[in-house]
Amino acid sequence: MGSNAAMARTSATATAxxxxxxxxxxxxxxxxxxxxxxxxxxxxxxxGITKASLHYHFPTKAELGRxxxxxxxxxxxxxxxxIDRAEVDARExxxxxxxxxxxxxxxxxxxxxxxxxxxxxxxxxxxxxGVKRFFDRNEAWLVGVxxxxxxARTLRFSGAPAVVAQTLVGSLEGxxxxxxxxxxxxxxxxxxxxxIAEL
Amino acid sequence: MGSNAAMARTSATATAxxxxxxxxxxxxxxxxxxxxxxxxxxxxxxxGITKASLHYHFPTKAELGRxxxxxxxxxxxxxxxxIDRAEVDARExxxxxxxxxxxxxxxxxxxxxxxxxxxxxxxxxxxxxGVKRFFDRNEAWLVGVxxxxxxARTLRFSGAPAVVAQTLVGSLEGxxxxxxxxxxxxxxxxxxxxxIAEL
DNA sequence: GTCTATAGGTGGATAGAC
DNA sequence: GTCTATCCACCTATAGAC
Numbered sequence: 001m002g003s004n005a006a007m008a009r010t011s012a013t014a015t016a017x018x019x020x021x022x023x024x025x026x027x028x029x030x031x032x033x034x035x036x037x038x039x040x041x042x043x044x045x046x047x048g049i050t051k052a053s054l055h056y057h058f059p060t061k062a063e064l065g066r067x068x069x070x071x072x073x074x075x076x077x078x079x080x081x082x083i084d085r086a087e088v089d090a091r092e093x094x095x096x097x098x099x100x101x102x103x104x105x106x107x108x109x110x111x112x113x114x115x116x117x118x119x120x121x122x123x124x125x126x127x128x129x130g131v132k133r134f135f136d137r138n139e140a141w142l143v144g145v146x147x148x149x150x151x152a153r154t155l156r157f158s159g160a161p162a163v164v165a166q167t168l169v170g171s172l173e174g175x176x177x178x179x180x181x182x183x184x185x186x187x188x189x190x191x192x193x194x195x196i197a198e199l
Numbered sequence: 200m201g202s203n204a205a206m207a208r209t210s211a212t213a214t215a216x217x218x219x220x221x222x223x224x225x226x227x228x229x230x231x232x233x234x235x236x237x238x239x240x241x242x243x244x245x246x247g248i249t250k251a252s253l254h255y256h257f258p259t260k261a262e263l264g265r266x267x268x269x270x271x272x273x274x275x276x277x278x279x280x281x282i283d284r285a286e287v288d289a290r291e292x293x294x295x296x297x298x299x300x301x302x303x304x305x306x307x308x309x310x311x312x313x314x315x316x317x318x319x320x321x322x323x324x325x326x327x328x329g330v331k332r333f334f335d336r337n338e339a340w341l342v343g344v345x346x347x348x349x350x351a352r353t354l355r356f357s358g359a360p361a362v363v364a365q366t367l368v369g370s371l372e373g374x375x376x377x378x379x380x381x382x383x384x385x386x387x388x389x390x391x392x393x394x395i396a397e398l
Numbered sequence: 399g400t401c402t403a404t405a406g407g408t409g410g411a412t413a414g415a416c
Numbered sequence: 417g418t419c420t421a422t423c424c425a426c427c428t429a430t431a432g433a434c
Contacts, residue, residue, distance in 0.1 A: 034233065034321070037320070114373075131380060132380060158396070166374070166390055170370060170374035170378075170390055171369060171394075172373070173373040173376065174371070175369035178334060178365070178372065191365055194362055
């Protein structure tokens with residue numbers, strides 16, 4: 001990370017960093033077409049390198065999938081940490097959580113792990129484990145926000161926070177999927193706002 | 200339909216009806232692996248016929264997809280009509296609606312159109328249209344139930360019935376996707392029950 | 399680290415015999 | 417309606433030169 005920033009100073013655009021570029025392209029392809037909806041050839045074409053070069057950095061497609069989740073998860077967790085640092089109330093934290101989804105949708109993409117969840121049956125074990133881990137962490141963060149909101153009396157809800165967290169993650173993922181099919185971001189926003197307002 | 204029943208009387212098991220068998224197998228494959236996660240070869244192997252024979256009945260994969268939705272939708276709409284005939288209250292209707300999803304999940308499957316929604320970007324136009332139409336009809340039925348429940352004062356909710364219907368469909372689809380990844384039907388049931396109890 | 403070349407398999411789809 | 421045979425494009429992945 002530090003050396004990367006230093007390099008960026010000397011040549012911002014010429015920085016090769018092929019693995020990152022590969023991940024960028026592959027990420028977009030999974031988010032739009034699904035894990036079985038793209039190939040190494042698609043990535044190679046965009047980057048102007050050969051499929052063989054891709055295999056040097058990511059020997060198998062499963063390994064590529066694993067590293068896609070790894071990077072995506074750490075990015076999302078960083079966004080959640082940023083929300084925590086803002087020290088706003090629980091409801092506002094939930095709104096900012098939903099706003100992450102909105103940004104993805106605006107780029108005409110789905111959540112990476114939402115797409116992988118739908119491809120779940122066809123994934124290699126390490127990729128499956130990565131998907132579950134991603135949702136576990138999202139839910140754990142939500143449980144923290146829900147607990148705090150309930151204690152501070154800024155949120156009111158019945159049932160276990162874990163079930164509410166599962167409802168929120170599942171509902172946002174599902175709403176996202178349908179909103180994308182309809183090409184209608186406002187549809188997602190209306191549903192998300194209602195889900196949060198009900199708490 | 201009528202001639203089919205007559206034929207079933209003479210030879211229940213030997214009834215060829217290849218197109219229906221093909222649809223049965225293809226349906227299961229889409230519901231478990233997604234539209235890009237199976238091939239004509241997979242269907243042919245299960246049925247013990249050749250790929251060429253499949254193409255006789257379903258010239259293209261897009262046409263197969265279109266007819267899968269067509270049959271699936273009419274089956275679901277029939278289930279919704281059956282719920283209406285029972286003349287139970289609105290909340291009970293919603294519970295029975297969620298129970299349809301539970302049955303699918305128990306068979307380790309996803310909603311056919313939920314899977315297709317995640318493959319949306321890779322689908323041919325007629326298939327895309329079929330997916331949207333399916334969700335439109337689901338939402339229209341839900342709006343009817345929600346309106347009736349609100350009038351009868353058996354349901355209480357804020358906001359437009361259309362938004363609540365969109366929330367329900369999206370939430371159930373999303374909860375289903377995650378529950379399947381975790382191999383945990385109870386997770387879906389807890390979320391569904393909470394969504395309905397909140398109304 | 400990227401290339402050419404290729405292996406070895408599978409994808410959807412078609413022609414024409416029976 | 418089902419078959420054999422085949423097309424050609426594409427798939428993931430590897431060997432070996434530069």
